[in-house]
Amino acid sequence: DAGITQSPRHKVTETGTPVTLRCHQTENHRYMYWYRQDPGHGLRLIHYSYGVKDTDKGEVSDGYSVSRSKTEDFLLTLESATSSQTSVYFCAITGDSSYGYTFGSGTRLTVV
Amino acid sequence: DAKTTQPPSMDCAEGRAANLPCNHSTISGNEYVYWYRQIHSQGPQYIIHGLKNNETNEMASLIITEDRKSSTLILPHATLRDTAVYYCIVRVAVSSGSARQLTFGSGTQLTVLP
Numbered sequence: 001d002a003g004i005t006q007s008p009r010h011k012v013t014e015t016g017t018p019v020t021l022r023c024h025q026t027e028n029h030r031y032m033y034w035y036r037q038d039p040g041h042g043l044r045l046i047h048y049s050y051g052v053k054d055t056d057k058g059e060v061s062d063g064y065s066v067s068r069s070k071t072e073d074f075l076l077t078l079e080s081a082t083s084s085q086t087s088v089y090f091c092a093i094t095g096d097s098s099y100g101y102t103f104g105s106g107t108r109l110t111v112v
Numbered sequence: 113d114a115k116t117t118q119p120p121s122m123d124c125a126e127g128r129a130a131n132l133p134c135n136h137s138t139i140s141g142n143e144y145v146y147w148y149r150q151i152h153s154q155g156p157q158y159i160i161h162g163l164k165n166n167e168t169n170e171m172a173s174l175i176i177t178e179d180r181k182s183s184t185l186i187l188p189h190a191t192l193r194d195t196a197v198y199y200c201i202v203r204v205a206v207s208s209g210s211a212r213q214l215t216f217g218s219g220t221q222l223t224v225l226p
Contacts, residue, residue: 033213035216042219043156043216044216045213048213058213088153092156092214100158101148101156103157105155106154
């Protein structure tokens with residue numbers, strides 16, 4: 001959707017390497033989220049942010065870290081990628097007066 | 113947030129109305145019903161939400177029973193492009209709460225048949 005972009009769209013990386021995914025928004029929304037989606041598990045929350053430098057863990061946060069140094073950017077880092085982190089990653093945003101969430105187009109990550 | 117129950121799959125003929133049910137018998141008074149859908153390989157898309165009154169927008173209608181224990185999402189004239197997984201989510205208003213997380217269940221795979 002307009003207003004939120006994820007990069008890269010696709011990435012293949014080797015086990016043990018660090019990987020950073022970026023979510024960028026132009027809506028000035030306060031809240032940002034990282035989800036992963038796997039067959040049989042649906043969408044699961046990894047980490048979220050409720051403001052600059054304010055982040056917290058979701059249900060599947062092990063092996064992931066996040067940073068939010070600016071309102072518009074929310075970074076997801078896999079410090080040492082593992083094959084179990086092969087997934088599609090979605091970023092989402094919402095604001096104080098928003099009723100719904102806006103999701104990005106996703107990043108397909110393959111760890112070999 | 114209240115738990116929801118949806119059928120895993122449904123079919124609908126193109127041009128007909130698609131009625132997607134959702135049970136949420138443990139819903140609290142301040143919880144809304146939200147519907148999202150996810151077309152294959154895309155991010156989820158917000159459709160509609162409601163508290164207790166029926167709601168309609170350009171995409172769909174939402175019918176909530178008087179006791180609020182179930183609801184139905186209606187796509188009035190389904191097209192092939194409406195084939196997607198539809199998620200019913202119950203939670204307090206997105207505009208409140210410390211984290212405003214959305215918890216997705218398994219959803220209903222709607223297949224619109226030509």
